[in-house]
Amino acid sequence: MFKELRQEIKGTITKVNVPVDNRLQQICNLLKESVPYYDWVGFYFKNGDKDELKLGAYAGEPTDHTIIPFGKGICGQVALSDKNFVVPDVKAQDNYIACSINVKAEIVVPLFANGENIGQIDIDSNTPDPFTTEDERFLEFVNQEVAKIL
Ligand code: SME
Numbered sequence: 001m002f003k004e005l006r007q008e009i010k011g012t013i014t015k016v017n018v019p020v021d022n023r024l025q026q027i028c029n030l031l032k033e034s035v036p037y038y039d040w041v042g043f044y045f046k047n048g049d050k051d052e053l054k055l056g057a058y059a060g061e062p063t064d065h066t067i068i069p070f071g072k073g074i075c076g077q078v079a080l081s082d083k084n085f086v087v088p089d090v091k092a093q094d095n096y097i098a099c100s101i102n103v104k105a106e107i108v109v110p111l112f113a114n115g116e117n118i119g120q121i122d123i124d125s126n127t128p129d130p131f132t133t134e135d136e137r138f139l140e141f142v143n144q145e146v147a148k149i150l
Contacts, residue, residue: 073097
């Protein structure tokens with residue numbers, strides 16, 4: 001599954017005539033539709049000079065959490081740690097921001113441009129403990145591709 005998806009991601013990234021925001025939207029839609037346990041897929045980016053994240057493109061239910069301060073929730077922690085954060089069970093986390101009662105697990109992978117952590121991809125799953133190192137490698141790839149067009 002991820003092998004084919006990598007090719008499709010590359011195809012989307014190289015659509016130079018499509019605005020970048022639309023390409024990011026297409027990637028969110030593609031991931032949500034293709035991976036059965038990806039129930040919400042979104043990109044957060046550093047909001048200008050502020051120590052906070054701002055929601056960009058996403059696919060899935062709208063969320064109230066369009067701004068997340070650095071340090072808050074899984075996303076805010078990744079903004080500071082520069083490391084992948086895989087959460088098999090969101091109930092076991094005390095620094096967690098709930099977006100939907102259906103969410104069981106989450107993965108957040110930082111996005112680096114010129115070596116700087118400028119955002120992240122965030123995936124919520126309604127399936128308990130679904131993420132493996134394959135998801136991590138795949139999402140790192142997605143972010144590397146996205147970094148080329150930012
Ligand atoms: N759960 C995230 C907040 C973002 S929503 O999942 C869309 C967190 O704890 O940072």
